[in-house]
Amino acid sequence: MKATIKEVAKEAGVSISTVSRVINGRDRVSKQTLRKVQQAVDKLQFRPDHVARTMINKKTKTIGLIVPQLSNEYWALMSEVIQNELWSMGYTTLICSTDSEVDKESAYLKMYIERRVDGIIYCSFPYTQGATQDQVDILRQSGIPVVTLDPAISGFSCVVGDHLFGSFSAVEHLIQLGHRSIAYIGGPAVSIEREFGYRKALMMYGVNVEESLICLVNGQSFSDGHNALMKLRESGAAFDALFCGNDLLAFGAIKAMEEAGVRVPEDVAVVGYDDIFSARLFKPALTTVRQPIPDIAKELVTLLIQAVDLDPDQRPARKIVIPTELVVRESSGAAQPVAASD
């Protein structure tokens, strides 16, 4: 089926090292043997076994990527860009989707280590602190370079979004539009910083922080947003604006408001976070804080590849902050003039 270097050598009537030379193109080989070998290679459809090569040069040329949910638009695009970027640098990507389950993460991590990946891009940290520590220890001992997105782990490089500033500007935008009762729906992990940005904006503008307007959820999906809004309404809280920890949450919340007869942005102005592709398509088009995925992906890859060829102890632990940008659309009621009837 698949020929080995040995068979090629026999076919070409040379030694296996000569064949090795030809396929690697490093050492010089006489034109004659070169041709002979090439013919044999073609005839036998020989392709060097990457696994065997790995045994020798200790490089799998493989990077492990961990994301919370591949089917989420945000992570799908992130994964695609990372995969492309790595491919252009000669690497293959192993992508695993954890569903934010701690056990899965550990399992994937172990698998990556056993497979001797050259590096790991870690975009999903479990929320429970204890578990996290375990993973970090495993990772450290493995000696495999790691870069993370968002939660910084000491000793590893990371890329972080400017969540505090991003959400600050989102809420500031709502305040400047005249809103004073601004609700917040968000979750754990990075969303905590987004909540801080929300609080900071309110405080800086002298708006009272109303704890009953803050709804914390566990997930970050459409239905989580939907449920959160229902809860908020049931609690009897009144608000004329809403900031959500991500776009999907915002979609769900807006849907729930619609169902309840609340108009967006006329009754409640909404701002999301991420600027996924659908944000533009959504109706009303979502005002949101853009996180430039391609930039983030490139930084992650660059940081990781830099670390790959270095000894574990001399790998820099850099931290790169990615700036965010407020994208104003219809859902905050600022992009377009309010209807005449209003």
Place this chain on the structure above:
Amino acid sequence: MKATIKEVAKEAGVSISTVSRVINGRDRVSKQTLRKVQQAVDKLQFRPDHVARTMINKKTKTIGLIVPQLSNEYWALMSEVIQNELWSMGYTTLICSTDSEVDKESAYLKMYIERRVDGIIYCSFPYTQGATQDQVDILRQSGIPVVTLDPAISGFSCVVGDHLFGSFSAVEHLIQLGHRSIAYIGGPAVSIEREFGYRKALMMYGVNVEESLICLVNGQSFSDGHNALMKLRESGAAFDALFCGNDLLAFGAIKAMEEAGVRVPEDVAVVGYDDIFSARLFKPALTTVRQPIPDIAKELVTLLIQAVDLDPDQRPARKIVIPTELVVRESSGAAQPVAASD
């Protein structure tokens, strides 16, 4: 850094074969040595090298997946489900996104072969027939089991959507709603069958097939749909319904109509294909033909894993057709009563 079996053997004071026995749990080992070895393993944080194992048992426990575009909602979910499914069967997935570029596909395929993946799930065939033949030959000679989604390749198993029936039912739906000027926007590849379904429905119902209402595009993205609709309008074609080869195309087309002041579904009823998650969120909610991604993914994985342990010549080439289902929502104007003003 990472300990080898040799070091564990030394640490435990036994031979490497004994260590091998312990970590594989196959042969019996005396309780004493068992404990000694386990201690050594724990102490050195030993994890067997998957690469070295692969050299021996000839199984990488890795499956290569090729999709056209990972950032596309449809493929993202498909990839996630496939990855999960394979993981539960002990396999790791290598995911590559080709952007439908022939060169990339070839490159990925070659990489998969060199890495000795145990199987390939091929969800993206380039459109140019000549190039396709090359890939097929490469694949055949490699002896690696392959399953494809949609385009059937002789000798390999495949899973196909029931495109002809699916699009037939979509167009039938529009006809039953009273439409007679039904436009079609679609592309190459599987969309050809969807076009046939469109034609068939028109013919069966005695509606004249108006070639000027058929707009073929090359891609399958939002902007392709947008452009297609503009072209259709510029050509002066008049239609009161539109069937699109996929949901994204439909989104783009609807957006273009909106911009031109055409109301959906009042002026033009629209039906898409796939039923991606956004179809529900879109406004108007999209009537579309559902392709059950989880079912498709499971079939693909099952077929592939069945083939993995068989000799190339006795692998069955099965073909599984996945039924589709028309999901009626607002965009076709049937789900909800038309507004009173109409």
Place this chain on the structure above:
DNA sequence: TTGAAAGCGCTAACAG
């Protein structure tokens, strides 16, 4: 029950 030794397919010195 355990150890020694022979590879898996390839690369990399080291000789010729």
Place this chain on the structure above:
DNA sequence: CTGTTAGCGCTTTCAA
């Protein structure tokens, strides 16, 4: 320029 040889880390006979 080319061939020989020694492994990479592990599993697997085959003896002991």
